[in-house]
Amino acid sequence: MTRKITIDPVTRVEGHGRVTIHLDEYGQVKDSFFHIVEFRGFERFIQGHPYWEAPVLVQRLCGICPVSHHLAAAKAIDQIVGVDPTDLSPTATKLRRLMHYGQVFQSHALHFFYLASPDLLFGVDAPAEKRNVVAVAVENRELAVKGITMRKYGQEIIKAVAGKKIHGILAVPGGVHKTFTEKERDYFLDGKNIENIDTMIEWSLAMVDFMKGYHEANRKFLDDFAYFPSGHLGMVNDFGGMDLYDGKLRAIDSEGKRTLDDISTNLYQDYFLEAASQWSYMKFPYLKQLGREKGWNRVGPLARINVCDFITTPLADKARKEFIAFTGKKVNNSTMYSHWARLIEVLHCAEEMKLLLNDPELMGSDLVRKGTPRHKGIGIIEAPRGTLTHHYEVDDKGMITKCNLIVSTTHNNDAMNTAVRWVANNVISRKGHITDGMLNQVEVAIRAYDPCLSCATQAMGKMPLKAELYNDKGELIDEKFKN
Amino acid sequence: MKNSKTEKGNILLIGIGNSGRRDDGLGWKFTDMARHLGYKEMDCEFRYQLQVEDVLMVCRYEKVVFADASHTSIKEGFEIKPIKPAGHYFFSSHMQSPETILYLAKELYNKTPEAYTLAISGHNWGLGTVLSRAAQENLQKAFRFFKSRFVLSSKESAE
Numbered sequence: 349m350t351r352k353i354t355i356d357p358v359t360r361v362e363g364h365g366r367v368t369i370h371l372d373e374y375g376q377v378k379d380s381f382f383h384i385v386e387f388r389g390f391e392r393f394i395q396g397h398p399y400w401e402a403p404v405l406v407q408r409l410c411g412i413c414p415v416s417h418h419l420a421a422a423k424a425i426d427q428i429v430g431v432d433p434t435d436l437s438p439t440a441t442k443l444r445r446l447m448h449y450g451q452v453f454q455s456h457a458l459h460f461f462y463l464a465s466p467d468l469l470f471g472v473d474a475p476a477e478k479r480n481v482v483a484v485a486v487e488n489r490e491l492a493v494k495g496i497t498m499r500k501y502g503q504e505i506i507k508a509v510a511g512k513k514i515h516g517i518l519a520v521p522g523g524v525h526k527t528f529t530e531k532e533r534d535y536f537l538d539g540k541n542i543e544n545i546d547t548m549i550e551w552s553l554a555m556v557d558f559m560k561g562y563h564e565a566n567r568k569f570l571d572d573f574a575y576f577p578s579g580h581l582g583m584v585n586d587f588g589g590m591d592l593y594d595g596k597l598r599a600i601d602s603e604g605k606r607t608l609d610d611i612s613t614n615l616y617q618d619y620f621l622e623a624a625s626q627w628s629y630m631k632f633p634y635l636k637q638l639g640r641e642k643g644w645n646r647v648g649p650l651a652r653i654n655v656c657d658f659i660t661t662p663l664a665d666k667a668r669k670e671f672i673a674f675t676g677k678k679v680n681n682s683t684m685y686s687h688w689a690r691l692i693e694v695l696h697c698a699e700e701m702k703l704l705l706n707d708p709e710l711m712g713s714d715l716v717r718k719g720t721p722r723h724k725g726i727g728i729i730e731a732p733r734g735t736l737t738h739h740y741e742v743d744d745k746g747m748i749t750k751c752n753l754i755v756s757t758t759h760n761n762d763a764m765n766t767a768v769r770w771v772a773n774n775v776i777s778r779k780g781h782i783t784d785g786m787l788n789q790v791e792v793a794i795r796a797y798d799p800c801l802s803c804a805t806q807a808m809g810k811m812p813l814k815a816e817l818y819n820d821k822g823e824l825i826d827e828k829f830k831n
Numbered sequence: 832m833k834n835s836k837t838e839k840g841n842i843l844l845i846g847i848g849n850s851g852r853r854d855d856g857l858g859w860k861f862t863d864m865a866r867h868l869g870y871k872e873m874d875c876e877f878r879y880q881l882q883v884e885d886v887l888m889v890c891r892y893e894k895v896v897f898a899d900a901s902h903t904s905i906k907e908g909f910e911i912k913p914i915k916p917a918g919h920y921f922f923s924s925h926m927q928s929p930e931t932i933l934y935l936a937k938e939l940y941n942k943t944p945e946a947y948t949l950a951i952s953g954h955n956w957g958l959g960t961v962l963s964r965a966a967q968e969n970l971q972k973a974f975r976f977f978k979s980r981f982v983l984s985s986k987e988s989a990e
Contacts, residue, residue: 462883481883482918482931485938493939500884514879 367790368816369772375779378820380772381627382765382794391751399428399725399742400521406738406753407515412458412800414515415451415506416731416756419444420738422519423594423727427614428742429521430719433594439712440523445593446704447509447518448729452592453548453697454502455732456649456690459798460555461495464687468562472792473785494551498694501536501548505701508532523716536705545702549663552695556667559688563674571675574683574767574793577602579635579644580651581759583730584610588657590696592730598655599635599645604678607635607643613728616737622754632761633754644762647734648797649689654679659692661699667692683767686796721746731756733798757799767793842873843892843944847899849879854953854966857900861951864974881927886935890942897929900966901950908969909951909976916943949973 369380390409397405403421407414422444423433433441466479469488477483485492503513509528510516518524537544563570581599585591588598588610597616599608608619623632623640634643645651659665671688672678680689704710727738734756741750771790776782816824846862848855859877866875876888881897889895901910916937917930929948936942951973955963962970 482934485935486918489939492935496884496887496939500887503884 366816367768367794368818369768369776369790370818371777371820373820375777377769377772377777380765380769382761382768391753394751395748397748399425399740399746399748402738402740402748402751403519404517409753413451413455413731413733415447415510416729416736417738418510418517418519419448419593420727420729420731420736421740422521423729424725424738424740425519425521426523426727427722427725428740428746430721431522431717432719435717435719437523437712437714437717438709439527439714440519440716441593442704442707442710443509443524443526443528444519446528446701446710447506448593449697449700449704450502450505450509452502452730452732453694453701454499454506455798456694456697457495457498457502459732460687460690460694461492461499463795463798465491465495467788467792467795468687472789473783476784476788479788494555497543498548498551501542501545502697504542505536508535520716522718525715527713527715528710530711533705533710536701545698545705548698549695549702552691552698553663553667556688556691556695559691560670560674563685563688570684571682573789574770574796575681576683576766576770577681578646578763578766579607579638579642580654580679581608581645581647581735582652582655583613583728583735584656585660589660590652590656590658591660592652592693592697594729597728597735600655600679602679602681604654607638607645613737614726616726616728616754617739620754622758628761630761631754631758633759634762645759646763646797647756647759648686648732649693650680650683650686651734652730653689653692659696661696661703663699664692664696667695683763683770683793683796686798690798733757733800734759755800757797760797760799764794764797764799767796841893842870843876843889843895844873845876845878845881845885845895845897847878847881847897850960851958853955853957853959853961854963855900855956856960856962857951857953857966857970858898860962860970861898861949861974861977864970865977868978881929881932883927883932883935885927886932886939889932889944889946890936890940892944895929895933895944895946896949897947898949898951900953902956903950903952905950905952905969907972909949909973911947911949911973911976914946914948949977 367380367382370378372378390406394402394405402425403418406417406421409417426432426436462481465484466481469484470478481492506516507513510518518526535541539547579599579601581597583591583595584598585595596610597608597613598606598610601607611619619636620633621636623634625632632640632644634640635645636643653668653671659668671692724741729736736756737754739752740748743749768790771793775789776786779786818824844862844865846858848858850856850859862875862877865873878885914930914933916934918934929946933943933946936944951966952969953963953966955966
C-alpha cells in the first residue's frame, strides 16, 4: 500500500504552505511536493491604479518584506517618470540604500534568531515544543537578547527614514520625500539610546564566527543535508561586487559557468520565463535558453555569495573568503550553508549602514529628480530572500495597465521542492515509520531558504503551513498541522 | 537594555488588529480614543500583530494593556482580565500572544509588568474600515469602563 505524508502547516517560515510526500507500497518515496496554496491576485488588482500609488500599494503584499516591495516598485516608477537609477540624486539613493540595508539586516536577524536558531541549537530531532524562540530565550539568553536588539536596530533604521517600521513611506517617483537629520543620525551612532552601529558590527562578526564554529562541529550534516547542484542568480555591480540595491543580473551554473552574463535588469524579460503547475499557486521562473528543467536558479544569500566576485565591505568580504576556503569549492550547492551566507550578509549590511550613517550626503536636500515620462518601468533589487522584480506599464494618463512581480521566493520554488525531495528520499523513504523529527527535517530544508509565502503568492489573510502522507490509493493516512 | 524613548507614563496601551478588516480594527479604534484623552501617564502603541521584539517596549512600563478584537461573543460586549507570563509559542515569527511577550520580558530582562488583555467582541471581519453597529456599541461600553475604572484608578493609586 502506498502512503502520502503531508506537513501542513510548515512552521517557522513566513506564510502558508503544505508539503505532501507520496510513498509506494514498500514505503519508498514516489514523489513529493511543496505546495503554495494561497491565491495570487496582486498583479491583477493593481491594474487601473495611478503609477504613483504602486510603491505604497505593493507594500501590502506582506508585513515581513514591505520595504523590499516599496523599493523595487519605486525603482520601476522612477523610470516611469524618466529617472534611471544613475539619475537619482545621491541623497535619495543613499537614503533608499540605508532603508534597504536596514530591512535586510532586520529580516536576516529575524530569520536566524527566531526561525533557524532552534534547529541549530537544539538539533533537527529536538522535541517540537523546544524548537522555538521561547526555548532559545530560556536556554541561550545572550543570543536571544542580541537577536531581539539587532532586529530592533534594523527596524529603527526603517522607522527613521520611512516614518513607520511596517508600511512606512520613503520613496516617491524620482526620489525620496524626506531627508535625514543630524539628530536622527546621532541616534544610531552615539549609543546613548540604543546600541550603536559599532555594536551591531561586533555582534554580526560574532555571529559569523559562531556559525563557522558550528560548521566545523557539524560539517558532514551541513555539507550533505539537502545538497543538490543548481544554478544561482544574483545582482552584482559593474565590477562584480555584491550589490543588494542596484546592479546587473548574473547567473551561474552549479560549477560556476556563467549562464547570465551581467545583463541590465531592464532586459530581464529577454532572458526569463515563468512556468506554472497545477499543484501550486507559486510559479517557477527559469532562464529561457536553458529551458524549464535546467534553467531554474536559487536566489538569496547563498546564491549571492556564489555569484559575486567580492563583497564591497571589508569584514564581510573577509568572511566570504573564509566561507569559500572552508569547503574549497568555487560554488557552494549545500542548502544548509544558506545560514552562514545569511549571517555574512548581516555583517555586510551593518558595515554599509555605518558607511551611510557617516556620509554627510545622507542629510542633503536634493531629494527628487524629474525626466521625460515613459510607459514602462522595471525595478529589480536583491531582497533579503533574493532577486525581486517589479515591472509596470502605464497608459498616457499614468494608469497602470500591466504589473508583473517575480518575487524572490518564487525563484526558489524549484530549489525548495528539490530540497524537500532530498529529505523525502534520504530521511523518510523506507524507514517504516515517520517521526516528528523526520518531518521537521522537511521543514528545516525549506526554512533554509527563508521563504516568504505571502509575498510569493500575494495572499491575504492567515497563512499557516501543513504536511500530509498519502498511500498508493491516494488516501490520507497521516498529517501534521502546526498552528 | 537601552531605552530608545523617554517614558512619559507608566501605562502602556497596545492596540492590536487591522483597521482594514472592519471589526478587527476594534483594538486600534479603542487605543486611538484613549490616546485622545491625553493622559500623560499613558503611552499608546498600535500593532497589526505582536512580535518578539515588542518585549523591549513592554519592559519599560509598570502596567500594560493589550486591546484586541475578539471573535467570541462576550456577554458584556468586552472583557478585561489580568494575564501572566506563559511560554507558549506560535509557529510564525510575526504573531505572538501577550502572555508570550510577558514571558520573554521576564526571562530575558527580568521585568514583570502588571498586564491585562482587553477583549472587545466583534462581529464583521470583512474588508472595510467601518465598525459594525454591534462592535461600536461594545467599543463604547469598553471605553467607558476603561476611562472610569481603569485609567482613573491607576491615576489615583499613583497619586
